[in-house]
Amino acid sequence: MKLSTESRVTLNQALSQYGLRSTRQREQVYSTLLSKHDHPTTDEIYTRAKGDMPTISLATVYNCLNTLVDCGLARQVNFERESTRYCLMEAKNVHYAHFHCKHTGKVHDIHIPAPVIAMLQKIMPEGFNAEKVELCFRGTAPCENESSED
Amino acid sequence: MKLSTESRVTLNQALSQYGLRSTRQREQVYSTLLSKHDHPTTDEIYTRAKGDMPTISLATVYNCLNTLVDCGLARQVNFERESTRYCLMEAKNVHYAHFHCKHTGKVHDIHIPAPVIAMLQKIMPEGFNAEKVELCFRGTAPCENESSED
């Protein structure tokens, strides 16, 4: 799949904003992402990209995806992969979001008021039946003085 | 740490609902989770649990945690660990939640209306500065006929 001139310009601009070069491989991965608007895994992207560029390596696909995320053209459907964390199940009708502090790595509970929950339930289109909801934020938490959770 | 009688009853009831037994190891892991309300990783739980029960194995901690999640006493802070998926970054001020269908494994985009985003921003306590938000649902999507995304 060839990248349109327009998309190439978008890619070039985004990359050069961060002092990065546009390369054949980065164009390929970006083009792969553009060509089908689904939510492929790295391995799927690798397989698709190899159709056009048989020599591309998996490590490069990982690198290119990270680069695209860094320069704001793509995003990860799940936040970074790290060890799964556990907590006790909250009481019925009580909901917490989780806030991951990027500085400390700690996880904080954020209470979600009932009206927000109600609103979230309403955004689901017909036919979608959600059994679990996960809301999480990533950013900076208040400076560490008190003993907060991890 | 000893499990209170009350907590032991809670555990027993939850387990027996699913035809599962209460064992020393399951009590230990549950007790570990109860003793400190943070968001420990499996490995942290393993380390803490070993303080009381030096012979418990990591595999058992994994098993017990899965069991506790299955019977509704605990939950994972992040949904199941699987390959990271990628998509193109949406336009500014346009937000999508992701819906994971537990039958097909496919991921669907759910548009989040602006008022909901505004509401979500307001639930953050003073001092928390969220840079990214991830909202995801898990459940069943409408039956597969049309070509939906993955």
Added chain:
DNA sequence: TTGATTCTAAGAATCATTCCAATTACATTA
């Protein structure tokens, strides 16, 4: 107590991802 079943322990296996060292490609200056 017996027999059947469930659970645990320990280590091997798996899988996604990152790291590393050796090329290769690129942009710039001479």
Added chain:
DNA sequence: TAATGTAATTGGAATGATTCTTAGAATCAA
């Protein structure tokens, strides 16, 4: 255009979290 320095790519090894496997231990029902 050639030389040079930097950035990017490769391919394989390494890592880390999690699951699998198998044998043995514990528990339950009769």
